Amino acid sequence: MTAVLACPHCALPLQLTDVVASCAGGHSFDRARGGYFNLLVGGRLGPTVTPGDTPDALAARRRFLGAGHYAPVAVALAEAVGAPDGPLLDVGCGEGYYLSQLSVAERFGLDVSKAAVQMASRLLPAVQFVVGSAYRLPVLPDSVAVVTSVFAPHPFDEFSRVLRPGGRWVAVTPGPLHLRELRPPLQGESERKDAERLARRAAAPPEAAWSRREQFQLVLTADALTDLFHMTPIRWQSGSAPVVAAAAASGATSVTVDVWLSASSAP
Numbered sequence: 001m002t003a004v005l006a007c008p009h010c011a012l013p014l015q016l017t018d019v020v021a022s023c024a025g026g027h028s029f030d031r032a033r034g035g036y037f038n039l040l041v042g043g044r045l046g047p048t049v050t051p052g053d054t055p056d057a058l059a060a061r062r063r064f065l066g067a068g069h070y071a072p073v074a075v076a077l078a079e080a081v082g083a084p085d086g087p088l089l090d091v092g093c094g095e096g097y098y099l100s101q102l103s104v105a106e107r108f109g110l111d112v113s114k115a116a117v118q119m120a121s122r123l124l125p126a127v128q129f130v131v132g133s134a135y136r137l138p139v140l141p142d143s144v145a146v147v148t149s150v151f152a153p154h155p156f157d158e159f160s161r162v163l164r165p166g167g168r169w170v171a172v173t174p175g176p177l178h179l180r181e182l183r184p185p186l187q188g189e190s191e192r193k194d195a196e197r198l199a200r201r202a203a204a205p206p207e208a209a210w211s212r213r214e215q216f217q218l219v220l221t222a223d224a225l226t227d228l229f230h231m232t233p234i235r236w237q238s239g240s241a242p243v244v245a246a247a248a249a250s251g252a253t254s255v256t257v258d259v260w261l262s263a264s265s266a267p
Ligand SMILES: C[S@@+](CC[C@H](N)C(=O)[O-])C[C@H]1O[C@@H](n2cnc3c(N)ncnc32)[C@H](O)[C@@H]1O
Pocket: 049, 050, 052, 053, 061, 065, 091, 092, 093, 094, 095, 096, 097, 098, 110, 111, 112, 113, 116, 132, 133, 134, 135, 149, 150, 151, 152, 153, 231, 232
């Protein structure tokens, strides 16, 4: 296996065994029972760690994605990733759905949420998962062929640091109409900020050299709609719960999926 992981203390390469990851600087990290490594060291995270990864949110995401509702996103991602000739790292991998849909030999998944990494490790024992931060990846420079980020943080400078020459990042980010049926009506400052966010989503991230927009409608049952609500940041917007409850009560509901697939170079 290619050396990919780096010591979060001293940045030297980590040697992996069945029980431990260790660097030449004398640091070592036990392999957790699920097979992953916790490479998150103190003081790493900013104050705004996404709150959306409680066990409830993860269970909702596992049910929703496992039912195949976002399969067109996974297919588009796989097309954009292509057939890399080296390791792939999924940043903000969540419970592992998108990694499960990518047939790449050497796969790594990273998430700041230990609960997410535990779930992902159980789903995909052949993938090496780590708990860590997207903003300071415990990954060697020039070591991976592809970095993916799906609805997750995407510090592109950090992605570029870990990519091999000729490697590429591929990101999935929301488009302006994404899940518009679930958005609550907003007022005042919140409305203004929301409008700014939606305006930014009208285009792919400016760092991208290639992009493609993917849009489709989902027809969801009340249960699937509730799962979708619980797995997205929309649930943190005040007033969104009644909107979703009313939609769910009205029976099968149509919801817009609108995403940008973007990449640092064309597939
Ligand atoms: C909306 S979820 C998407 C998860 C998965 N990619 C999917 O689409 O199913 C965002 C993920 O990013 C992770 N995340 C948030 N901040 C992070 C950070 N600073 N470093 C690494 N992962 C982070 C969260 O824990 C969560 O699993």
